Amino acid sequence: MAVHYCSEGDTSRPTLILGTSLGADTSMWDPQREYLLDAFHLVTFDMRGHGRSPVSPETPTIHDFADDVVWIADALGVQRFAFCGLSIGGAIGQSLGARYSDRLSSLVLSATGMTIMTPPELRKRADRVLAEGMQYIADVSASRWFTEAFVNDNPEIVRRHMKHLREMNPQGYADACLALSTFDGHGSAGQISVPTLVISGDLDIATPFAKGRALADAIPGARFELMPEASHLCNVESPELFSKLVKEHILVAG
């Protein structure tokens, strides 16, 4: 389906599409511009029901979100692209890797796993935001997304992320929770044939790094990198290291 996207930089460079976490919008990738625009044509997008994208006409699956990424590439006239996704964005990356290897040059799967949380937890979250709105999830998310040190040192950045979460459409958030609740990459990870890097933060409680390591072990030839003193939004907490890992992996993969 048609979703909102931003295309930046020199389109003659390799295209890198960046997929956000649950409850985030394209601004999640602002810290990467400084480090990645010199090497890539950068594309960011809002998932269905997030940011400026419309809510899905039906409850989406992770494959639907992945199909939207291919829709964006088609709309831009891009045949082959690299994809980097974080958390639910990493689940979307797994779907792309297993189903669209002809379109992908390489993959980075960050702060993610073959499953994320449990189906009952995700269904409960979806029910709760639909009943109560986004405030409750905004209240608990700062400590799940960022280390305590980052929250203390960067109150304005954390406030901006929580504001977006609080103000987003509960239906869009609930739909993405339900999509994640039915996703299980155990059966498909072995089918991913593009060069893949898995990145985890060592202090991530939302998607603990053991999940990232297990994902890397399940994908033929995948490499695993553990980021120190980093939590879930490790791209925001340590933009320089995160971007360096992404850039090196994609440029070496070619």
Ligand SMILES: O=C(O)CCC(=O)CC(=O)O
């Ligand atoms: O971030 C995601 O895409 C899914 C996991 C999540 O929502 C992290 C959290 O529990 O806040």
